[in-house]
Amino acid sequence: QVQLQQSGAELAKPGTSVKLSCKASGYTFTSYYIYWVKQRPGQGLEWIGYIYPGNGGTYYSEKFKGKATFTADTSSSTAYMLLGSLTPEDSAYYFCARGAAGAYWGQGTLVTVSS
Amino acid sequence: DIVMTQAPLSVSVTPGESASISCRSSKSLLHSNGITYVYWYLQKPGKSPQLLIYRMSNLASGVPDRFSGSGSETDFTLKISRVEAEDVGIYYCGQLLENPFTFGSGTKLEIK
Numbered sequence: 001q002v003q004l005q006q007s008g009a010e011l012a013k014p015g016t017s018v019k020l021s022c023k024a025s026g027y028t029f030t031s032y033y034i035y036w037v038k039q040r041p042g043q044g045l046e047w048i049g050y051i052y053p054g055n056g057g058t059y060y061s062e063k064f065k066g067k068a069t070f071t072a073d074t075s076s077s078t079a080y081m082l083l084g085s086l087t088p089e090d091s092a093y094y095f096c097a098r099g100a101a102g103a104y105w106g107q108g109t110l111v112t113v114s115s
Numbered sequence: 116d117i118v119m120t121q122a123p124l125s126v127s128v129t130p131g132e133s134a135s136i137s138c139r140s141s142k143s144l145l146h147s148n149g150i151t152y153v154y155w156y157l158q159k160p161g162k163s164p165q166l167l168i169y170r171m172s173n174l175a176s177g178v179p180d181r182f183s184g185s186g187s188e189t190d191f192t193l194k195i196s197r198v199e200a201e202d203v204g205i206y207y208c209g210q211l212l213e214n215p216f217t218f219g220s221g222t223k224l225e226i227k
Contacts, residue, residue, distance in 0.1 A: 035216075037164075045156075045164065045207055047216040061215035095163055100211045101154060103175060105163040 002026040004096050004106035011112050017084040020109045022096035029077035030054040032098050036068065036081050039108075040092040050100075051079055086113045117141050117210050121219035128198045129227045136193045136222045138208035143188035144171075152212035155184055155193045158221075159204040167206075168193065200226050 007021040022034060036048040049060040051070035058070045067090070069082040083090055091113045098104040118141040128134045138153065145151045155168040166175040168184035171191060181196045195202055203226055208219040 044220050045158075045209075045218045047218070049215070059214055063215075097164075100216065101166055101169045101175075102156065102164065103166050103169075105165070108163055 002098065002104045004098060004104055006094075006096060006106035006109045009110040009112070011114065012086050013115055014087055014113055016086055017082060018086065018111055020081045020083070020094055020096075020111070022079040022081075022106050024077045024079070024098070027098070029072075030074055033100060034070075034072065034079040035097045035100065035102065036070065037095045037097060037102075038092045039095065043092075048081070048094075053077075053079065083111065086111075088113050116215055117144075117213065117217050119208050119210055119217050119219035121206075121208055121222050123222060124220075125223040125225065127225045127227050128195075130199060131197055134195045134198055134224060136195075136206050136208075136224075138186075138191045138193070138219050140189045140191070140210055144191075144210050144212045145188040146212060151186065151188065152210055153184075153186065153191045154209045154211055155182075156207045156209060156218075157202075157204050158207065159201075162204075164207065195224075198224075198226070202226075 003025045005023045010018045030053045033050045035050045038046045048064045051058045053072035071080045093108040095108045096106040120139045122137045151171040153171045156164040158164040172184045183194045205221040
């Protein structure tokens with residue numbers, strides 16, 4: 001069955017970076033887009049962008065350009081999102097989802113940015 | 116960016132009754148291919164979002180047929196018939212017509 005397993009919670013200091021992972025299983029990794037979504041605690045959902053592991057193509061919402069960087073390792077069927085220059089406003093849950101429609105979601109990774 | 120506006124902010128429903136949630140987009144979500152790219156998601160407390168309805172009116176796999184989606188080019192409705200306790204959570208509409216994809220702000224469904 002399709003599964004997306006995300007990495008564990010992160011506690012980071014302002015100005016640093018974190019790299020989140022999303023390991024896919026149960027399907028052909030290179031055939032589907034991986035989307036990333038941000039959700040601040042108690043708030044709504046916000047699309048960050050996507051990567052297509054088949055060719056490494058990426059798209060970033062304007063708001064996240066320079067903040068997020070997507071990569072994918074096809075050998076391990078894992079997608080990554082690097083969040084840089086962290087500020088407290090980056091504290092949130094981050095979800096990965098398969099495909100634009102989001103038929104499958106990871107369990108989310110909580111990132112807390114605090115000094 | 117396309118703005119998705121949901122109403123109401125919250126709804127309280129007696130089990131067994133129906134509930135409707137509205138969503139309006141700032142531009143038509145009808146593609147020239149005839150598909151309307153509005154989607155509905157439910158986020159249960161403490162869980163990841165789950166897909167309920169895709170392309171305005173198609174039920175996602177495993178979703179009870181108590182859920183249905185309808186609408187026009189810019190006005191959309193999610194209807195939940197015979198509401199059950201397991202339906203509590205926040206419902207989001209989303210548009211996948213053009214980048215950046217955008218979500219509505221959510222509607223919280225509670226049980227009376």
